[in-house]
Every structure is written in structure tokens, then in C-alpha cells.
Amino acid sequence: MGYPTWISRGQRRKLLQFGVRIYKGRRKEHTVSRTLESLAIAVFLTTSVWAQQPQEAPTAPVPAQIGSAKKVFISNAGEESFFHQPKEVTYSGGPNRAYNEFYAAVKSWGRYEVVSAPGDADLVFEIGFTEKYEGSMFVAQFKLIFIDPKTHVALWTIYEYVEPAGMTKNRVKNYEVAMTALLEDFKSTVAPAAAAASK
Secondary structure, eight states: OOOOTTSOHHHHHHHHHHHHHHHHHHHHHHHHHHHHHHHHHHHHHHHHHHHHSOOOOOOOOOOHHHHHOOEEEEEEEEEEEOSSSOGGGTOSSOTTHHHHHHHHHHHHHOSSEEOSSGGGOSEEEEEEEEEEEETTEEEEEEEEEEEOTTTOOEEEEEEEEEOOOSSHHHHHHHHHHHHHHHHHHHHHHHHHHHHHHTO
């Protein structure tokens, strides 16, 4: 592009420098605009993904009666087997083993007074044991139910599975491991409820 003859060489140089500054300014503005646009898209996508993720529900309270109860009755739901063979073949200790062990554990803990009649209790613990096939899998489990003796409503239930084993000594070991886990779950349920009831 030519310049008019009346524009001096110095003026031409200044005009060229001015044009370069304008070009660079526009280029910089374009780059900043693209950067802000990319940032906005990234924030939008991140927010959308976070919003779509399932939010964890708050912990529901344990029924207050479990924590405030002083006297309990322990009910024996028995040990149910779907196999036509003596229980000693699968687990030793007789049909009342789960009841006997749970009863002794509650007594030794000292948190509750164990009474001999459900009518005298603030809470009933029903302990039972079952072994059966579910589909192709052998399942043995403890089931502990917290029951309101006045309304007969089940307030809470704890399950604990016993790992299967072929050898008798391993079945006995797994039985005891599961019973220990059941008692730990039992105490961890009762303790927070008792702390809340005492406030």
C-alpha cells in the first residue's frame, strides 16, 4: 500500500507502529476471550457432573428406645436348618448355641439388666441362626432383632453371615468369628443410641 507524497517518512513510520499496536491489541483481546470461554465451559461441565452424582443420604437415627432401655428380655428364635441331618454335622454346640452365647455376652457386658419375662422388659432381643441354600450358594447367618415388647414392632435388625468351610474345625472357627462380629455390631448400635438418650 502506498502513502500520499505529502506524508513524510517519519509520519509513515508512526502510522505503521500504530497499526501494529492495534493488531496486537485485537489479537490479545481475542485470545483472552477464547480463554474465558474455555474456562466457562469447563466450570459448567464440572458442575453438571457433580450435580449428577448421587448424594449420600444423612444417617438416620437409631430408635431412642434402644438407647433408653434398662431391662431386656432375650428371646431364642432357635436354629433353623433346611438339611435332614443333625446339627452337630455342620456346627457343634447344640441347637441353642447362638442363644447361649448371645445371652452370656449381654449379661457380661452389663449395659442391660436381663429379665426372665418379656412383660418386665423395656426391649426384647430375639437371636436366631439359619443355614440353607440360596440358589447354588450355602448361606449360614445369625439374625438379631430388637423388638418393642408392647407393640411387638421390630425396631432394628442385624444380620451376620458365617463363612462356609469344609472342615469341622474351620466351621467352628467361622461360627465364632461371625458371633464376635454380631456382638460388635450390636454394641456399636446400642452405644450411640444410649449416648443420644442420655442428653
